[in-house]
Amino acid sequence: MINALFIGPGAIGSLLCWQWQTRLSPWVYPHRPDLTLPSDLVDGPNTHPLHWQLWPTDADFRRIDLVLVCCKANQVADAVTALLEPLSHATWLLTCNGLGAQQWLADQLPSQVLWGTTTEGARPLGDGRMQRSGTGQTLIGPAAAHSLSNRSFSLGQSLVTPAGPIPVDWHDDVLSTLWMKLAINAVINPVTAWHSLTNGELLASQWRAEIDALCAEISEVATACQQPLPDDLAQRVLTVAQQTATNHSSMRVDVDAGRANEIDFINGYLVRQGYEAGIKTPRLSHWHQRLVSLQPALT
Ligand code: PAF
Numbered sequence: 001m002i003n004a005l006f007i008g009p010g011a012i013g014s015l016l017c018w019q020w021q022t023r024l025s026p027w028v029y030p031h032r033p034d035l036t037l038p039s040d041l042v043d044g045p046n047t048h049p050l051h052w053q054l055w056p057t058d059a060d061f062r063r064i065d066l067v068l069v070c071c072k073a074n075q076v077a078d079a080v081t082a083l084l085e086p087l088s089h090a091t092w093l094l095t096c097n098g099l100g101a102q103q104w105l106a107d108q109l110p111s112q113v114l115w116g117t118t119t120e121g122a123r124p125l126g127d128g129r130m131q132r133s134g135t136g137q138t139l140i141g142p143a144a145a146h147s148l149s150n151r152s153f154s155l156g157q158s159l160v161t162p163a164g165p166i167p168v169d170w171h172d173d174v175l176s177t178l179w180m181k182l183a184i185n186a187v188i189n190p191v192t193a194w195h196s197l198t199n200g201e202l203l204a205s206q207w208r209a210e211i212d213a214l215c216a217e218i219s220e221v222a223t224a225c226q227q228p229l230p231d232d233l234a235q236r237v238l239t240v241a242q243q244t245a246t247n248h249s250s251m252r253v254d255v256d257a258g259r260a261n262e263i264d265f266i267n268g269y270l271v272r273q274g275y276e277a278g279i280k281t282p283r284l285s286h287w288h289q290r291l292v293s294l295q296p297a298l299t
Contacts (some may be wrong), residue, residue: 001025002155005055005064005087007079008071012095013124014038014130017050017070019164024066026052031079038130041122043165047129061086066155069094069105072254073265076101084108091152093140093159097250097266099182106143114148114156115174116140117181120166125203134244139171179227180236183218185266187211187237189251190287193261193294196252200245204237213283221270221284224277255294263291 002024006013017026018041028037041048061072067087071079073096094105095116097182106113119136131249141158142148148156160170171177191207202211215234230236254261267288274281 002065002158003027004066004068004176005029005090006052006062006068006070007031007083008069009035009037009052010070010132011124012118012120013052013068013070014041015118015120015122015132015166016070016095017041017052018043018048018143019166019168021051022161022164023155023158024294026050027055027064028052029083030054036128036163038124038128040129041132042125042129043132048165050130061279062089064090066090067092069096072096072260073101073262074096074260076105086175087126088112091155093156096262096265097181097185098262099178099269100265102143102178103145106146110146111149112152113146114140114152115143115178117174117177119181135166138166138168139174139177140168141171141174144173144175167281172266172297178224179225180229182266182269183222183229183233184214184237184240184271185251186218186284186287187214187248188241189249190263190267190291192249192254193251194287194290198245199241199247199249202241203245210283214287217281217284218270220279221274221277224279225273251291255291260295261291263288263295267291 004024004026006026006028024212038050041050062088067090069076069080076096091112092109093114093116094102095118102115120137120138121134122130123133125131140159160168188202191202192199212234219229219233251261267284270284271281271288
């Protein structure tokens with residue numbers, strides 16, 4: 001049995017534990033002393049117990065084969081830095097939003113890092129259970145610019161077959177999917193977070209000029225990064241806003257809860273890429289600065 005260590009047992013971690021717990025032994029790294037683990041995953045009328053356990057503090061990390069990093073992009077470096085050396089033999093899978101954290105981890109452990117992305121959703125029910133709140137597409141594949149070792153490739157392949165409850169597919173170019181998600185998040189997330197909107201409220205005509213201006217900047221940066229996006233990007237943003245109309249974006253949820261947000265890995269990433277390519281990004285910078293101003297002070 002594969003020993004897997006989850007870092008960040010939240011919504012995505014719970015979905016992936018449910019997905020793979022018949023094929024691997026799920027352990028959770030206790031990154032803080034008061035960590036509690038979601039007990040069950042509720043999917044429609046069915047409740048599925050999650051079989052993960054806290055990793056004992058005195059256990060030998062050499063027993064771990066796979067590390068699943070399921071925390072937010074802004075937490076990755078703090079959460080994993082001390083584990084890079086003791087888990088340098090393992091295969092790692094990173095599932096966070098945005099861009100920047102993935103490249104950083106892949107550069108630390110070349111040939112051992114898989115990238116993942118999902119449009120599945122889950123949310124805490126407040127009683128220790130997690131509810132699957134949306135079905136979607138989950139992809140895993142090699143990190144851009146790094147080929148995988150044979151061991152990591154085989155382990156990655158074993159995660160996509162046979163099928164579990166969530167459809168998971170192998171994709172040789174997860175980066176292009178991450179760019180598309182980044183583009184949509186860079187519009188929906190900061191505007192809904194700053195103005196306390198539901199995603200669907202972005203469909204009002206008053207936002208159309210802002211959405212178009214952001215999409216134009218994002219497309220120019222993406223093209224300079226050799227990741228061209230579809231010409232109808234603004235329309236695709238509106239489609240996602242429509243499909244998730246009653247949702248609060250993940251950034252709005254973080255801001256409303258007074259937590260750190262992922263803006264540095266979404267709009268901030270695009271602003272930095274634009275700067276390096278000599279592209280002006282006034283609207284992306286505007287939203288980046290606004291959301292940075294909402295980051296809680298470091299304690
Ligand atoms: O970050 C999120 O909340 C989601 O990626 C999206 C697409 C904005 C829908 O809420």
